[in-house]
Amino acid sequence: MRLQAKELLALQALDTEIGKLHAEVGTLEKGERVERALAQRQARLEQAAAKVHALEVDQRNTELELRSLEEKRHDASQVLYSGRIKNPRELQALELEVVSLDRQRQRLDETILRRMDELETARKAVETAAASAEEAEKALRVLRRRYERDVARIDDALGEKQPARERLAAEIAADILRRYDDLRRRNHNVGAVRVENGACAGCRMKIGSAVIRRLLAADQYVYCESCSRYLFQSEE
Ligand SMILES: [Zn+2]
Incomplete structure (x- = not known):
């Protein structure tokens, strides 16, 4: 009986390589972590953009309010200095109104100035968030390209080894x-x-002398007494 030692060990070598390739596919970085980071950063960007939008709307409304206030004040002071109103009480009421309108205008001016600062900060936050989202997008593109390249390389290697394995088997x-x-x-x-x-390369158990003798005789298949694997003589 001729033992197919060479064939079995060659098949084992191929199966080991194929097994490693399959295992490697499982370890490839698909980019889920970066995908999650990107989603978070995009959400932050949307929030930041929404804040800018809201501030811009508020600012436009305040500016409109200011304009109508200024018109009102202009009309009131025209009446005040036209000399048309003689009644001191009415005059005083009008003066008070102008003072009140001035105070309101000052408050609106302050609001507009403060909001300009807020807008500047909010726009900077949008820029930062956009850059951070873009960075994650770029990282994801790189990871995906690498993943696809690795999968293709492993597929190619499996495509070569699988038929060789079948031929050998x-x-x-x-x-x-x-x-x-x-x-x-x-x-x-x-x-x-x-x-x-002197040990089984599969389970590392020492090989007994009886097994060694059977291996040397090489007239029948020998199995490891511990792990039952096919056992063959060492190469030397
Ligand atoms: Zn063993």
Whole structure:
């Protein structure tokens, strides 16, 4: 009986590579974290823009209010200095109105000035938020490109290795292959190993002398007494 040691170990080497490629796909950074950061930053940008908009609306309203106040004051002072009103009480009432309108105008002026400051701050916040969102977008684009490139590279490698694996598997006797695949599925993708430094390379248990003798005879398949994997002689 010829042992298919070379074939089984070659198949194991391929299966190990294929297993690593599949595992690598699972570890690839898809950018979820950056996606979440981007969503947060976009929300902040929208909030900041909404604040600017609200301040602009308020400012326009205050300016309109100021304009109508100024018209009112202009009319009142015209009447006041026209000499048309002789009644001192009426005159005094009108004077008081002008004073009151001046006070109101001063308050509106102050409001407008304060709001200009607020608007400047709010517009700066929009710029900052926009830059921060853009930065996250850029990072996400880079991550996605890298992810796609890595997936394509892994797909290419799997596309080469999978057919090679099938060709090699076809050379191995069906019952041997079945046992190997079964062992591999149950034992972290490893079904066939060599002896390394007197131990099973799969489970690291020392190999007994009886097993060594059977390995040297090389006339039948030998399995590790501890992990049941196919066991083959060390390379030297
Ligand atoms: Zn073992």
